[in-house]
Amino acid sequence: MAQSLPTDYKLRARDFPVGAQMLFVAFGALVLVPLLTGLDPNVALFTAGVGTLIYQVLTKFQIPIFLGSSFAFIAPVMLSMQRYGMAATLGGLASVGVMYMLFAFIIKAKGTAFLKRYLPHIVTGPVIMVIGLILAPVGVYMAMGKTGDGAKVLYPENQAMIISMISLAVTVLVAIKGKGILKLIPILCGIIAGYAVSLAMGIVDFAPVAAAPWFKLPNFVTPTFSLEAILIIMPVAIAPIIEHIGSILAIGSVTGKNYIDKPGVHRSLMGDGVATTLAGCLGGPPLTTYAEVTGAVSLIKIYNPALMTWASITAIGLAFIGKLGALLQTIPAPVMGGIMLLLFGAIMVVGLNSLVQDGQDLMKPRNMVIVALIVVLGMGKMSFSFWGIHLEGIGLAGVAGVLLNALLPRDRVETES
Template identity: 60%
Template sequence: MEADTTYSFRVKDCLLGAQMLFVAFGALVLVPLLTGMNSNVALFTAGVGTLIFQVCTRGKVPIFLASSFAFIAPIIYGVQTWGLPATLGGMVVAGAVYVVLSFLIRWRGMAIITRLLPPIVTGPVIIVIGLILAPTGVNMALGKTGDGAAVLVPENTALIISMASLATTVLISLLGRGWLRLIPILCGITVGCLGSIFLGVYDFAKVAAAPWFAVPDFVFPVFQWEPILFIIPITLAPAIEHFGDIIAISSVTGKDFLKDPGIKSTMLGDGLATMMASFLGGPPNTTYSEVTGAVALTRAFNPGVMTWAAICAIALSCVNKLGAFLSSIPVPVMGGIMILLFGAIMVVGLNTLVRAGEDLMEPRNLAVVALIIIFGVGGMTFNIGSFRLGGIGLAAVTGVLLNLLLPEAVHGRPRKARAVQPSHSE
């Protein structure tokens, strides 16, 4: 009888794990769909990355790792400029930066990171990410390629499809109940695909021609200085966000994961998972807030559930028809989702500044925020020989340097950001 009880418990965990993957699925595959990477590889690296994270955290944190939205713009720009292998090389180094940060936190505590990267820097950088991506989303919603150079779907037809996807995503996020509210992106994509089929836009030829099962199409990195130096500064914002994600899952479960296993261990797991993903051609990994919401809803606090979610992701990565189906989703469907997504990224940056409680009209703060945003969105670039720094990378470097070099206000120091500090054990 005891064996049967154990077996049923495992079956229950497997089903819960599959549900967790379903919650993460829309966001997980969205990054490769937007950047031209392989969806099956993203599924595989999300599963393996989650297992690596569990090893680093000794299986204590019920969280799932998958494709990071913070790297969408760098990947798009990097692939267009240097190609996918060189961009992957930059992302491998980005994962190594996480690893270095984890050892820095182990040595000096999280306070040193928050001093180097206060909200007055990270907030505007996140805003720049959303604003730079905005034209790509609008172009795709209008049925064009991301750069607007070619029309793929007639504009009126594309608008019907993209607005249906957008409206569904917004309405589900606002009015959805239970599990439905956790998968607004997946619902938006489903409605957009159904509209595309009805309007004769969806082409199933690629899906029909694809074999059912195949090993994911891995791509391996090459290392060049330009993409590495371009991508490294962008790792700073998601590194800070990781801290917030761990606080969130701690709040949901009632356990202080900042103490045990510690942010030093969770950051290490995130970094190693990102390095592994980039080595195989997948997008960098990050902890998923959607899954944290699902944990809160189901009360599934057992980290073993995420092990099953990871195994399900690895198994699905070998279903080649799934990847063919995802890659054939019409451009307007993704465009409608991207409009909301990129706007949401910008709002996250604004909220970072609002919650910090800084006076943005104070001359020092005004200079930092203004230069980050205008350098990033305005297209400012610096060229030194063959090296070029611009866009998000320049915005991040500008913010860090200005925050370190500009003197404090003459009539009193600017208020410190309100932030939760980790325990001294970190």
């Protein structure tokens, strides 16, 4: 086994603190997704740790990347939870990993060129925008002290607004003005600030923490497989697949290595897919490569992939601390709501930015039709059923975008290129 490891992979005990720091960088985002969607944060920690180890094995321990909870699936997970329950939702999330694996096989056979043809920025950009826009009301409601659907008031509005705006302000200030390691953890800083204000206001209930044991198995949940839940969640996987390739290019530019060719982006996507399927089968959110950790790697300039092994081991260890999960669940909704205002808006901007960077003329009839229909179908609560298959929201937007891009005639210049 040792002979098969790359020369720059060195698992040394002295590197444990640096590796654990990588988890600290990812921690805020990693636990935020399960806290928003109703999944168990301890399970998310466990699946992120085990998933990253699986990823390392399948990429031959060559890429210094950590896998954490994906934000792209928050909206469909919330919708699926409301309609079909947790078990069916987890089945849908496990199927996302299968889709990643399928695309990994296609990339190995055909290369990455087909992605640019069938999943260009003119499709994925608007789909990412829809994800952020659909989630926007959830953030607003929680920032105002209500449940995510706005149906129930949890905290007085004035009190909630103070907490949420402080959380938001700290997150923004750290993201813009932060230096060194602080700049990489704005979400975590915002949560800490909002939580501190909540403590001062006396709205945090520590009873669940006192009742929770120190050592506890994560609340693993077995999935069931429902076609309806799968069809709500599966189309969203289109955007993370594209982003995955971008992440591999990004970490390659940091380390000065070409991971697209060696070990190969198909291996990387396969590792993400297997890890995501395992996460769904255990009760965790889909996994994705974390840009925060890539930023930390570029900051400390230590490119040893074994750091991610230590981060994974740390995540798995923390997953069995029952009081940690209970403590995370005491965070009041307005704290999360303030951060979500920025987070969901940022998701929309990421989609918009991909269109800008691609340099497409959105006034061209073909481009205008694709972008307009993706956004309107996704945001307008259009639903479509045929042969027992039901599509709406992000799922409908994603499928419509792929079909429109495939069916609408292209300009002669595009066809020739």
